[in-house]
Amino acid sequence: MEDDFFGLLTTNKWPPRWVCGDWTSLHGWFYILSDLSIGLAYFAIPFILFYFIRKRKNDLPFVQIFWLFILFILACGTTHFVDAALFWFPAYHLSGTILFITGIISWVAVVGLVKVLPEALQLKTTDELETTVSTRTDELLASNKKLREINSDLDNFVYAASHDLKSPINNKEGLIAMLKSTDNKEVADEVFQKIEQSVSKVRHTIDQISSVVKIQRTEEQDIGEVFFNKVLEEVLEENVNLVETAKPQIIQNFAVDSIHFSHTTLKSIMYNLVTNALKYRSAERDLEIQVRTFSRENHTYLSVEDNGLGIDLSQNREKLFSIFSRFHDHVEGSGIGLFMVKRLVEKKGGDISVASEKNKGTTFTVKF
Amino acid sequence: MPVNRIILVDDDEISNFLSISLIRKIDPEIEIIPFRNGKEALDYLKNEGLSKRRSNLILLDIRMPVMNGFEFLEEIHNSDLKIKDFMRVVILSSSDNPRDLERAKSFEVLGYINKPLKEESICTYLKLAG
Numbered sequence: 001m002e003d004d005f006f007g008l009l010t011t012n013k014w015p016p017r018w019v020c021g022d023w024t025s026l027h028g029w030f031y032i033l034s035d036l037s038i039g040l041a042y043f044a045i046p047f048i049l050f051y052f053i054r055k056r057k058n059d060l061p062f063v064q065i066f067w068l069f070i071l072f073i074l075a076c077g078t079t080h081f082v083d084a085a086l087f088w089f090p091a092y093h094l095s096g097t098i099l100f101i102t103g104i105i106s107w108v109a110v111v112g113l114v115k116v117l118p119e120a121l122q123l124k125t126t127d128e129l130e131t132t133v134s135t136r137t138d139e140l141l142a143s144n145k146k147l148r149e150i151n152s153d154l155d156n157f158v159y160a161a162s163h164d165l166k167s168p169i170n171n172k173e174g175l176i177a178m179l180k181s182t183d184n185k186e187v188a189d190e191v192f193q194k195i196e197q198s199v200s201k202v203r204h205t206i207d208q209i210s211s212v213v214k215i216q217r218t219e220e221q222d223i224g225e226v227f228f229n230k231v232l233e234e235v236l237e238e239n240v241n242l243v244e245t246a247k248p249q250i251i252q253n254f255a256v257d258s259i260h261f262s263h264t265t266l267k268s269i270m271y272n273l274v275t276n277a278l279k280y281r282s283a284e285r286d287l288e289i290q291v292r293t294f295s296r297e298n299h300t301y302l303s304v305e306d307n308g309l310g311i312d313l314s315q316n317r318e319k320l321f322s323i324f325s326r327f328h329d330h331v332e333g334s335g336i337g338l339f340m341v342k343r344l345v346e347k348k349g350g351d352i353s354v355a356s357e358k359n360k361g362t363t364f365t366v367k368f
Numbered sequence: 369m370p371v372n373r374i375i376l377v378d379d380d381e382i383s384n385f386l387s388i389s390l391i392r393k394i395d396p397e398i399e400i401i402p403f404r405n406g407k408e409a410l411d412y413l414k415n416e417g418l419s420k421r422r423s424n425l426i427l428l429d430i431r432m433p434v435m436n437g438f439e440f441l442e443e444i445h446n447s448d449l450k451i452k453d454f455m456r457v458v459i460l461s462s463s464d465n466p467r468d469l470e471r472a473k474s475f476e477v478l479g480y481i482n483k484p485l486k487e488e489s490i491c492t493y494l495k496l497a498g
Contacts, residue, residue, distance in 0.1 A: 159465035163431060166462045167380055170484040174386040194382050335433070 007093050014090040028087060035084035042077025046070040061123065062116050065109075072109045075102035156322075157212070164205045168198035208336050215268070215340055226266050227258045228293050228302065235271045239278065246278045248287040256293040256300050259368060265344050270302070272337040273364050277306035282359065299350075300368045307361040313354065320354060341366075369423040370498040376402040377409040377440065378429035378460065387427065387460070387485045394487060395494070405432040406440030413444070413451055425478075425497045427485075430461040430468055437461070441475045456497045460485060 014020075018028060049070050053063060060066070079102050082095045124132065172195055179191050229252060236243055236250070259266070274289065281287040290305040311320065321342040345352045345366055356362040374391060378384050384402050391398055403409040409426075430437040437459065444455065459472050462483040472480050478496060481489050 156465075159463065159468075160431075163461075163463045163465070166464075167383065167483065170462055171380070171382040171386060174390075174484045175382070178386070178389065194385065198382060 008097060009091050010093055011090045012092070014092055016090050017087040020090075032084045032087055035080045039077045039080035039084070042073050042080065045073050049073075062120065065112055065116055068105075068109045068112050072102075072105050075105045078102070161205070161209050165202060168201040168205075172198045212336060212340060215343060222263045223261065224263065225258050226261050226263050228254045228256070228266075228270075228291075231263070231267050231270050232274070232291055234267060235274050238271070239275055242275065242278045246281055246287050248278060248281070248289045251288065251290045253290065253292040256295050259293075259300050261348070261368065265348065269341050269344055269366060270304075272341045273304040273366075276337060276364075277304055277308060277362070280362070281306070281308040284359075301365055302368070303363055303365040305361065305363040310358045310360050310362050311354075311356045312358050313356050321352075371398065371423045371425045371494050373399045373401065373424045375409060375412075375424060375426045376400055377404075377406060377426065377432070377437070378402070379404045379432040380429070383429075383483065383485075390485055390487060391490060394490060406435030406437060406443070408434075410435065410440055410443055413449065414447075423498065424456065425493065426455060426457045427460045427481075428457050428477075430459060430463050430472075438471055438475075441477070445475070458493045458497075 017023070023031075049066055053060060053066050057063070075098070078098050079095070082091070082098055085091070086095060175191050175195050175198070179188060179195075182188055182191070232250075232252065270291075274291070277289045278287070285307060288307050290303075292303050292305070294301050294303075313320070321338050341364075342352055345368075348368065350366060350368045352364060352366050354362065354364050376384060376387060378387070388400050388402065391400055401412070403412065406428075409428075428437045428440065435443070441457065444451070457475070457477045459477055459480045460483060461468065461480075464482065469480060479493055481493070
C-alpha cells in the first residue's frame with residue numbers, strides 16, 4: 001500500500017484497534033464513547049468562546065489568546081475523534097500528524113500565555129475595580145461639592161456686590177428727583193452732599209470688588225523668605241493715621257522670625273487682622289495688640305490678639321468670615337476683610353480660627 | 369385704624385433720608401422712628417413695646433450690620449413678645465437675590481419692596497396695614 005493523500009490515510013497493514021488485542025465490546029465502546037464525548041465537548045467549547053469574543057469584542061483583553069485557545073481545543077478534540085476512529089480505521093499516520101499539529105498549537109498557546117501572564121496579572125479584580133470606582137466617585141463627589149460651594153460663594157458675591165452697587169445708585173436716583181423738585185437752597189446743598197457721598201460709596205465698593213477679584217486670581221510670584229516683623233512694620237506704616245488715633249501698645253513676639261510664603265499674601269493677612277484690631281478697639285481702655293508667631297507640630301502660627309470690643313461668637317461664628325457681613329457699624333468697613341483673609345489662608349492650605357469675648361477682646365490665629 | 373407710626377430699620381442713612389422725606393410728603397402726621405439695624409429696633413420694641421393705641425408698620429431692610437433683617441424677624445418670631453401677633457412688616461431692600469426673596473416669604477411679612485421706595489408702593493402698604 002503506497003502513499004495516498006501524502007500517506008496520511010495509509011494503514012500499513014496495522015490492524016484496526018478492535019482486532020488488536022482482546023477488546024470486549026463493553027471495554028471497546030467504553031473507550032470509544034469516552035473519546036467521542038471528550039471530542040464533542042472540545043468542539044463545543046470553541047463555539048462558546050467564539051460567541052463570547054463576538055459579544056465582548058470591544059473590551060476583551062488578550063483576544064489573540066482566546067483565538068489560540070479555540071485552535072488548541074479544536075486540535076485536542078480532533079485527536080480524540082481520530083483516536084476513536086482507530087478502532088475501525090487504523091490511520092496511525094494521520095493520528096500522529098494531528099497529534100504533532102496539536103503539540104505545536106499547544107506550545108504556541110503555552111508561550112502565548114506566558115507572554116501575557118505579567119500583563120494579565122495587572123488586570124484588576126472586580127473588587128479592586130469597585131474600590132477604584134468608589135474612590136473615584138468619592139473624589140468626584142468631593143470636588144463637585146467644592147465646586148457647588150464655590151458657585152454659591154460666587155452667587156452670593158455677585159448678589160452682595162450688585163446690592164452694594166445698587167443701593168447708592170437707587171439713592172442717587174431719589175436724591176436727583178428730590179433736587180429737581182426743590183427750590184430751597186439749603187435742601188439742595190444737603191442733597192448735593194448726599195449725592196457726593198453716594199458716588200464715593202460706589203467707588204469704594206468697586207475698589208473692594210476689584211481687590212477680591214485680584215485675590216482670587218493672584219499667581220504669587222513673590223514667594224520667598226518673608227519676615228513677620230518687616231511685614232508688620234509695613235502694615236503699620238500704611239495705616240499711620242489709624243495708628244495715631246488708636247495709640248496702641250503693640251507687643252511683638254516672633255518666636256518664628258520668618259516664613260517661606262508670598263509677601264503680598266502675608267501682608268494682606270496681617271493688614272486685615274491688625275487694622276481690625278485698630279478699628280474695633282474699646283473706648284474704655286488703652287488698646288493693646290499682641291502679634292505673635294510660634295511653631296507647633298511642624299506648623300507656623302501667627303496670632304493677633306487685642307483687648308478691643310470683641311464679638312459674641314455664639315451666634316456669629318459662621319457669619320464672621322462671610323462676605324459683606326459686619327458686626328459693628330460705628331466705623332467704616334465693608335465686610336470683606338475677614339472673608340479675604342480666610343480665602344487667602346485656605347488657598348495656601350492653612351486655616352484661621354478665632355476666639356473672642358464681648359468687651360474683652362479678640363484673638364485671630366492663622367495656621368500656615 | 370390707619371397707620372400712624374412707621375418704624376424704619378435700615379443702616380443706609382441716605383436711603384432713610386429719602387424714605388423719611390417721601391413718607392412726610394405723603395402724610396406729615398405719621399411718626400417715623402428710624403433705627404440703624406435690627407438689634408436697635410429689637411431693643412426698642414422690647415423696651416417700649418408697640419403701643420396698642422398706635423398702628424405700626426415696620427419697614428425693614430435685609431442687609432444690615434450687627435443684626436440683619438432676617439435675624440431680627442427670627443428673634444421676634446422666637447421671642448415671647450406680644451407684638452409678634454400684630455406686627456406688620458414690609459421688607460424694604462435693594463437685594464434682588466432670589467434666596468432673600470424666598471427667605472422673606474418664609475416669614476409672615478406683608479410684602480417686599482425693592483428699593484427705591486416709591487410713593488405708590490408705600491401708599492399701597494399704608495392702605496393694606498391700615
